[in-house]
Amino acid sequence: MATQTPAPAAGLRETKKHETRQLISDHATRLFIAQGFEQTTIAEIAAAARVAKKTVTNYFPRKEDLALDHQEEFAASLAAAVAARHQGESALTALRRAFADAVAAQDPVAGFSGQEFARMIADSPTLTACLRGLHDQREHHLAQALADATGARSDDITVQTAAALLGTVHRVLFHRIQTLTLAGHPDDQITHTIAAEATQAFDLLEPALRDYAAA
Amino acid sequence: MATQTPAPAAGLRETKKHETRQLISDHATRLFIAQGFEQTTIAEIAAAARVAKKTVTNYFPRKEDLALDHQEEFAASLAAAVAARHQGESALTALRRAFADAVAAQDPVAGFSGQEFARMIADSPTLTACLRGLHDQREHHLAQALADATGARSDDITVQTAAALLGTVHRVLFHRIQTLTLAGHPDDQITHTIAAEATQAFDLLEPALRDYAAA
DNA sequence: TCGCAAACTTGCGACGGAGGTAAATTTAGC
DNA sequence: GCTAAATTTACCTCCGTCGCAAGTTTGCGA
Incomplete structure (x- = not known):
C-alpha cells in the first residue's frame, strides 16, 4: 500500500x-x-x-x-505556426493568422504583458537586451521551420532573408503593442489599433513572399 | 618660443x-x-x-x-546613407548603393572584420548580444532618418516597419559575410558571392518600398 | 610677463553584486 | 534505515562603480 x-x-x-x-x-x-x-x-x-x-x-x-518566463514558448511560436499551416497556405499567411489570433486572445506572448511588466522591461537595459536575444532565437527557429518546409538548407540566403523579414514584422508589432501598453492604452483599444496596422505591415511582404513555403 | x-x-x-x-x-x-x-x-x-x-x-x-570599436559609425551608417541619397533616389536604392559600395571596399563596418575577429565574436555570447544591440541602434537611427525624410513621426508604424525591413536585410547580409569569413572564404570570393545575394535580397523589398522616401 | 591658486581630469585602491564550485546537511523514495 | 537528490553553507572570481590622492590646465592678480 x-x-x-x-x-x-x-x-x-x-x-x-x-x-x-x-x-x-x-x-x-x-x-x-x-x-x-x-x-x-x-x-x-x-x-x-x-x-x-x-x-x-x-x-x-x-x-x-x-x-522573463515562457521563453521557450515564445522562441518556438513562429516556427510552430509555420509547421501547423493549412493545406496550400503560405508561411506568410500562416504567420498573419497566428498573429491575428494572438492579438484577438490578447496573448502575453504577442506583447500583452500588462503595463507594470512593460515598464519593468523598458526600464532595464539588461531585460531589453535579453528580449532582443529572444526575438533572434525566434527568427532562427523560424528559419529552421522554413528550411524544413521548403527542403532548402537553413543557412540558405533565401531562407534566412524570408525568416528575417517575417520575424521582423512580428517584432515590430510586438514592440508596438509594448509601446501602446506603456502609454496606458487599454488592451481592447490596442487590439483594435494593432489589427489594422498588422494588415498594413504584412501587406508589404505579400508581393515578396506571397507563395513562399506554400504547403 | x-x-x-x-x-x-x-x-x-x-x-x-x-x-x-x-x-x-x-x-x-x-x-x-x-x-x-x-x-x-x-x-x-x-x-x-x-x-x-x-x-x-x-x-x-x-x-x-x-x-567592438567604431560603434557610433556603425550605428549611424544606414541613417547617413539615407540622408545622403541622391535627387529622386528612394531610401531603398540609397541603401542598396551604400551596401554595394561597402562590399566593394570590403569595409569592416559591413562585416569584413577578418577571420580571427569573427571567431572572437562568434565564440562570445556577450559580444553577439552586444552586436545585436548595435544592429538595433542602427535600425533606430534609420527610423529617425526616414522620419526626417518623409515628414512622418519616427514612431509611425510605416516608418518603423520600413526601417526594420531595410535594417534587417543589411543585418542578414552582415551575418552572411561573417559566416563566410568564419568558414575561411577569402574576402575577394565573399565580395563576389555577396553581391549576387544582396541583389536577390534587396529585390524582395522593391515592390514594397520602391518609392519610399524618394527625395 | 610672470606666478599662484582654484577647478578639473586622470589614475588608484576598495567595495557590492552576479554567477559558479565544493562539501556538508537535510529530505523524499525505496 | 539507506540511497540519492535537493538544499544549504561557505568561498571564490570577476565585472562595474564609488571615494581619494596627484597632477595639469586655467583664470586672476601683481
Whole structure:
C-alpha cells in the first residue's frame, strides 16, 4: 500500500520542486515590479522567499530568467505556426493568422504583458537586451521551420532573408503593442489599433513572399 | 618660443590620453584574439598594458567596448546613407548603393572584420548580444532618418516597419559575410558571392518600398 | 610677463553584486 | 534505515562603480 507511489500525481518531490520554483518566481516578479529589475538583488529575492541564494540561481541560472518566463514558448511560436499551416497556405499567411489570433486572445506572448511588466522591461537595459536575444532565437527557429518546409538548407540566403523579414514584422508589432501598453492604452483599444496596422505591415511582404513555403 | 603651445597638435595631455587609450585597446584585442573574449579578464589587460584596472574601465566603461570599436559609425551608417541619397533616389536604392559600395571596399563596418575577429565574436555570447544591440541602434537611427525624410513621426508604424525591413536585410547580409569569413572564404570570393545575394535580397523589398522616401 | 591658486581630469585602491564550485546537511523514495 | 537528490553553507572570481590622492590646465592678480 505504502509503496503505491505512481498514482498520486508525480510524487511529493516533484511537487515541492515546482512549488519552490513558483515561490521564488512570484517573489521575484513582485520585487522587480515594485523596485525595478536592476535595483533588486538576488539576495533580496532569496530572503523574501526564505531560501538560500544558491537555490535561486539553481532554478534560474541568469537573473533575467527570473523576469522573463515562457521563453521557450515564445522562441518556438513562429516556427510552430509555420509547421501547423493549412493545406496550400503560405508561411506568410500562416504567420498573419497566428498573429491575428494572438492579438484577438490578447496573448502575453504577442506583447500583452500588462503595463507594470512593460515598464519593468523598458526600464532595464539588461531585460531589453535579453528580449532582443529572444526575438533572434525566434527568427532562427523560424528559419529552421522554413528550411524544413521548403527542403532548402537553413543557412540558405533565401531562407534566412524570408525568416528575417517575417520575424521582423512580428517584432515590430510586438514592440508596438509594448509601446501602446506603456502609454496606458487599454488592451481592447490596442487590439483594435494593432489589427489594422498588422494588415498594413504584412501587406508589404505579400508581393515578396506571397507563395513562399506554400504547403 | 617655448610658450608657443597651440601649434603642435592639441597639447601634451590629449596626446598621452590617446596613447594610453590606444595602448590598452591594442593589448586588449591581442589578448581577446589569442585567448577569447570571455577567457580574458580586465585585470590581465591592465597588467599587460601596465596600468591600473580602473584605468581600463575608465577609458572603456564596459568590457565589450574594448572589443567592438567604431560603434557610433556603425550605428549611424544606414541613417547617413539615407540622408545622403541622391535627387529622386528612394531610401531603398540609397541603401542598396551604400551596401554595394561597402562590399566593394570590403569595409569592416559591413562585416569584413577578418577571420580571427569573427571567431572572437562568434565564440562570445556577450559580444553577439552586444552586436545585436548595435544592429538595433542602427535600425533606430534609420527610423529617425526616414522620419526626417518623409515628414512622418519616427514612431509611425510605416516608418518603423520600413526601417526594420531595410535594417534587417543589411543585418542578414552582415551575418552572411561573417559566416563566410568564419568558414575561411577569402574576402575577394565573399565580395563576389555577396553581391549576387544582396541583389536577390534587396529585390524582395522593391515592390514594397520602391518609392519610399524618394527625395 | 610672470606666478599662484582654484577647478578639473586622470589614475588608484576598495567595495557590492552576479554567477559558479565544493562539501556538508537535510529530505523524499525505496 | 539507506540511497540519492535537493538544499544549504561557505568561498571564490570577476565585472562595474564609488571615494581619494596627484597632477595639469586655467583664470586672476601683481
